[in-house]
Each structure stands twice: as C-alpha cells, then as structure tokens.
Amino acid sequence: MDILSSIPSSIVIFDSSLRVVFANRNFLVKSRKGEGEVLGKKIGEIFPPVILYYTNLEENLQAAQKGRPLDGEEMEYRAPGLASRVYFYSLTPLKDESGRVRNVMLFMDDVTEKKSLGERVARAERHLASVVESANDLIVSMNAHGAVMTWNSAAERILGFSAPDTVGRQFVQLFPDAERANLEGLFAQLIRRGEPQERESSMRAKGGQELLIAWRFSAMKEERGQVVALVGVGRDLTEKRQLELRLIQSAKMAALGEMAGGIAHEIRNPLAITSSAAQILLKKGADPELRCEAAQKIHVAAGRAATIIENLLRFARPSEGLVERVDLNSAVEDTLSLIGHQISLQSIEIKKRLAPQAPRVKGNKNQLQQVFMNIILNAYHAMPDGGGFTITMRAVPTDLQAAEQLPRAELLESAGHLASNPQSAIGNQQWVVEVRFSDTGCGISEENLSRIFDPFFTTMPVGSGTGLGLSIAYSIVRQHGGSIRVESQVGKGSTFIVSLPALSAVPACASPHADRPSTAQAGAQADRANGKLTTDN
C-alpha cells in the first residue's frame, strides 16, 4: 500500500457493502480527513450529498460492484475550507482469483490546473474570435489552395454571403472574371515570396451591388515556413469612394464658377452670329445667295452653341465613376471647348499637338476632363499677362518614358500608328499615353513644388481658388493607375505631365526599335496622319 500512498492521485477502495476499506494519503489530504474518519464509512458519509446527487456516484459504485466499470467522469469537489477542485474519476472493479468482484477502486485525478489551462485557451480563442467577428473589416482565411476556411461577420454583412455560403468555395470565385486571374497570380506570388500583397478589387455583393474593396493578403506559415493558410483583410472603400466623388463634384462646381465668364462668351459669339444672320435674312432674304449663306451660318452657329452647352452639361453632371474606353484627344478637345476661349482671352496662345491615333485609356472621361480642366485653370492663373500654352500628347512605352532616350519625333511616329492594335501588350511592354501641358507662366518655386498637389494649397489670393483643383487632379489620376508630375522653373513656366496606362500597345512593326522594312512605311503613314490631324491652335 506504500505505492498507493505516494501516488499523487486520490484512491479510495470500497468493499462489497460499499464501505471504505482503504483511502490513500492523497485522498486524506485533499479531503482534510483523518483515516479514522474515512475507514468503514459509506460513500454518503465521506462525500457531500451535492456531489453524490450530481455524479450519481453511489449508483455508479453499485454498478461497478456488479462488474461495470466507469471509464472517466469529471466532478468538482470542495473540501471544507478549501477552493473547489476538479477531479477526473473512474471506478474500477477489483476481482479476486475466481473472477468475482470483491472491491471497487475509486480513482480521482486532480485536473483543476489542466482544466483551467484549457479554459484559458478556450477563452483566448473566444477572445480572438470575437475580435475577428467585431472587426469592421472583412476577414477571410483560406487554405493554401485558396478555399475559404473562415468568413467573419463583416464579410457576411458587407458582401451578403454567409459563412456557409462561402466556406469550402474558392475565394477567387467571388470576384469578377477579369479579376480572378490577377488574384490567382497574386496568391501564387504571396505563397512564393511570403510578402503581404495589396489590391483594390471590385466585388459583386449577393444583392448585386458593386463594391470596391481594398484587400491586404498575407500568408500564414507553420514552423518550417510552409504556407498553410492565406488571410485576407478587406476594407470596404465604397463609402470613401462616394465621399471622394462628392468632393470631386464640389471642386468641379468651383472650377465651373471660375469658367462661367468664358462659357458665357463662348455662347454669346454663336448667338451674335445667329442673331446677325437672321437680321440679314429678314432684310435681304430676297438675294438667294445671301439667303442660303445666312441660313447656313445660323445652322452652324446654333450647332456650336448646342455643342458648348452639351459639353458644359456633360462636364457638370456628377461623375458616377463609370469606367470606359477613353480617347484622351477628345477629352482634351472637349475641355478646351469649355475653357479654351477664356484662356485665349487672356492673350494666351494655345497650341495643340494631339495624337489622334494614340491608344485609348481605361477610365472615366468626365473625371479625366476635370483633371485637364484643373491643370489648364492653373496655367491660366499662372499667366495673367498672357503667354503660350502647349498641349502635347504621345504614346510611349513605360521604360522608354523613364529613360527618354529617343527624340520625340520618333516617338510620335510610333504613337501615331497604335489605335488599331487590339492587343493589350506586346512582349510585356506596357505603354502609357502621356499628355503634357506646358505654360510660359510664372513657374512654381521649389518650395511650393512639393506642395502643389496638397489639398487646399494655393498661392492665389483668398477667394480666387479653392486650392483643391490640383489635389483632385492628382487623386483622379492615381485612381486611374496613372501618374502626374510637374517640372517648373520660376519665371519660365511649368509643365504638368499626366501619364495614363494605355489599353493597347504599338504593333511590333511600328516599334521604335524594330528594323524590318515595314517600319519605314508605318512610320511614314503615322507621320502623315500626325501632320494632317495635328492642329496648331
């Protein structure tokens, strides 16, 4: 019995009349009883009635006496004056040589510590889960193959899909077709390199509405560095984007206010022509030649006024952020139709060197026009005493744009021959359409140059500018995946350069580097096209 005494678990042995015949030291210590208080007692006398009631210990003991062991149950036992402890107990029938049950052993293991550790783990898990659940951001985990494992309640709320809707499905299936390949590439990179990846993607919620979500994906690794799961945290940008749209709209209205005089003038000219020609018609309508001429002028002038108003309304209309194929040539022309005359009024001579065959860009024409409008208004304010304003457009490969190795004439040749090519890129070469706005105005000091795109930064007197125009131009261009930069010299003028990713690229034969015979011809054609369609002033 020495071994039983030193075992750190409680052992009590009952005889066939269910009286205690043995209790080890551990039991006596835990129960704060002396051996004499235990031996020969019935179970009801050594355990509190509450425990017996809840554990059915008495019946189980009787069952064990009949040969049915009890494998393991938990019970909480509080000895008088001690903190309650949790025991894991079992009942084992002890048989004699003939196989008859003589005694029953109650074995009680104190699992209070183990249990509280488990509870702490469970509590920590619940805590983390509630952090994930109460997050405003979408939190999604996937296995290494991209199948959704967990889906938090923000994801349910924002996208409308419940966890059972999505768990087990491929996460990328929740994205539009065009985005899936991008995401798969992104995940592959994430698994390969392990660096978190960010991406703004539009997603369609269960209800059908389109949402813009900014995702950050990271890899979850086990000890050996193997990626076991991917975690995506997404923020719903829809509301932010709507606020931005509202800001863009108010800045546009401010720009329109600045342009109002010029637009009035733009309409009063064709009105004057219409009115004069009508007066001539009334007075001298008998002359068939004059009658025809006057009627034509009325017709043309009315059309001109209508175009101006149409452009004005199209520009003023709140932009809904729709994405389309945009011809930057027409975006520049439409903008100039609204503001060009106001500029030339201030003795500013406008020169255009557009590239009618430059590839289209993906974007929102209304917003891009606003970018151009803001840059043009900035130039207008920079040249109060007149000057020159040149708009130059070209298509250029991104690496070439960075290096600027070739003379521009050559670039224009290649740019001229682009539009017909439906392919998005040749040999991974990315192209941009670049629009340069150069003025001969006062220029921007180096100190101001770094702040020129800051919201509310203005060098103009209070009341004459919002200071929002260029910052909005900046954010619109960034949203289009493009860039905007300034080069400036005080006293000489500034050049704003807007670059937007081209939707198509230049056919290989028209590439500046190609030396096949067709190059010369393509170049010459493009040159002719440029010569014919590029207008100066």
Place this chain on the structure above:
Amino acid sequence: MTDILVVDDEKDICWALEIALGDEGYQITQVTRGEDAIREVRRRPFTLAIVDVKLPGMSGIEVSRVIGQLDPRMKIIMISGYHYEEDQPIQEGIRQKVYRGFISKPFELDEVSALVRRVLAENETSPSRTGEG
C-alpha cells in the same frame, strides 16, 4: 469713301458687319488677328476700327492701343461677347477716349450701323455705344 477695319477672330461676325455696314456705303476690310490689323493700319489709313476685345494671341485692348498710336485720327469701337461696358478695361478706354463706343454681342445690326454713323459724325465729343449688354 469711309474705310472701316473690322477685327474679329469670328469670321462670321466680320461677315455680318461687312454686309450691314457695306449697305451703309462703307468700305470694309476684315481681319481675324491683331497682328494683321496692325499691318493693315501701317499700310493705309482707316476712319474707324471695330475691334473685338478677345482675340487669340495679342488682345484686342493691346491691338487698339497700338493702332491708335499708329493712327491717332482713327476712331475705335470695341466689340465683345465677354465684357460689359461697365467692365474696368472698357471704362478706362472710354474715359481716355481711346474707345469711341462699345458693342456687346449679340447685337442689332441696325444699332451697330447707327452707332458707327454717330461715331463718324462726332468730333472730339463724348463716346457713343450700342448693344444689348
């Protein structure tokens, strides 16, 4: 014959003014750029110039200053779809008698003819005006 120079970058405005003023018996020369106006005035005298305030490149105000210096006897009427007679540069010109009148676009051709007649009849007295503005 009274020679009138019309300077407006809107060709059709020049066309209408030429018909209306031609009917009155004036000889009209039309140009669409300030530089051309200066060249014409250097070449020969005009009794009157009708100059659009807004011109591409050199402004109408600048042009009228130059041609007024080239030929101080020539009378100048300004025309504009942008400015009103009350506008500062116009007021200034009228006060200094650089401009003898102002036409606001759109205009009544009869009133333009009447203004031209009045300005031509004027000796160095107060300026005249017409137009709806």
